[in-house]
Amino acid sequence: MAKNSYPNLFQKLTVLENGKCFIENEEYNDFIRKDLKNIIDKCSAATKEDAIVESYYNLINSSDYLILRCLLTFLKKYSLIDFYTYYYPGRIYSSHKKGLTQQDILVAYEKELAYVNKKATIKTEKKNLNPSVFERLDKYTTIEERQAHIHELKNNYEESLRLTMQENNYNNFIMNRENGLYRLLENALYKYDGKKFILEYNPLNINFECIKEFCNKYGIDIKMIERGESIFKDYLPTIKSLEDIRNLFNFYFMELQQIEYFSKSQDELWQECNNFVINNEEWLKGRKTSR
Numbered sequence: 001m002a003k004n005s006y007p008n009l010f011q012k013l014t015v016l017e018n019g020k021c022f023i024e025n026e027e028y029n030d031f032i033r034k035d036l037k038n039i040i041d042k043c044s045a046a047t048k049e050d051a052i053v054e055s056y057y058n059l060i061n062s063s064d065y066l067i068l069r070c071l072l073t074f075l076k077k078y079s080l081i082d083f084y085t086y087y088y089p090g091r092i093y094s095s096h097k098k099g100l101t102q103q104d105i106l107v108a109y110e111k112e113l114a115y116v117n118k119k120a121t122i123k124t125e126k127k128n129l130n131p132s133v134f135e136r137l138d139k140y141t142t143i144e145e146r147q148a149h150i151h152e153l154k155n156n157y158e159e160s161l162r163l164t165m166q167e168n169n170y171n172n173f174i175m176n177r178e179n180g181l182y183r184l185l186e187n188a189l190y191k192y193d194g195k196k197f198i199l200e201y202n203p204l205n206i207n208f209e210c211i212k213e214f215c216n217k218y219g220i221d222i223k224m225i226e227r228g229e230s231i232f233k234d235y236l237p238t239i240k241s242l243e244d245i246r247n248l249f250n251f252y253f254m255e256l257q258q259i260e261y262f263s264k265s266q267d268e269l270w271q272e273c274n275n276f277v278i279n280n281e282e283w284l285k286g287r288k289t290s291r
Helices: 007-018 026-034 036-042 049-061 065-077 102-129 133-137 143-175 181-190 208-217 242-259 266-279 281-290
Strands: 002-004 081-084 091-096 198-201 223-227 232-235
Touching: 007 065, 007 081, 007 091, 026 036, 026 065, 026 102, 036 049, 036 065, 036 102, 049 065, 049 081, 049 091, 065 081, 065 102, 143 208, 143 242, 181 198, 181 208, 181 242, 208 232, 208 242
Parallel strands: none
Antiparallel strands: 002 091, 081 091, 198 232, 223 232
16 A cells, blocks of 8 residues: 655654664663553554544654654554555555554554563563673682682683583574474374373484473473483373373473563464364374273
8 A cells, every 4th residue: 555645754763764763772772661552542443444544644654753763663563554666756655464453553563562561571681680791800808718719700600601502402492393392292192092102203303301391391200211322212191191292282382482572472373273173183082982
């Protein structure tokens, strides 16, 4: 959709596009915290998607560079509305999410606000917890004290690095659909005999510590059965019914939701879970009957 626009809006958009200015910085973070909700409220009277687009167009038409840049950065990020030029003088083009609603914009705002606030918290924690080595050494008066403290810092750093690598390995284990938790549970389900739920995997692809971390987190017992050169087998004695197996997949989607909080909505993730149950309904019924 193309709109005739005041020359100054075309010029502003052209400047922002040429400068690749649609970035997330401190000004953008402040805008999300302080200004965005007021803007959403101003445009909330519109209910139909074209009217919603029109209301945001009218708002940016009279906005300064800062509001224009930050608002479009937000709208672009969540694929809600976009205004842009094809460098055709005096003309603005727009596109928007199909079936756009005010609720879509509010949900995106809540996600972005949570994200911005979380970044601010992490930044504050890092600032408070990580003074320079020289600042930390000021309180030590002897060489021996300083050497002992440096040794302590080195040990703490190595432990922190180890924990970070462990966390990354676990996150990859959850998110990797080919060689991660989902495929592990899926294969175990297909081989389930109604008696024992057995996890069978190649230790080169899957780390037992990641499986153990997942099971410990959700109170699932795990016992080793076999440790071969290329195949490991573990038994989950507390998984005794199809309902228990469904809970396993629910736990998986809960973990995935935590990791992908800003890239997928809870509805999307749970829809994936429901699709799995629906697509395997006959097979699940057959397993339940055979028990």
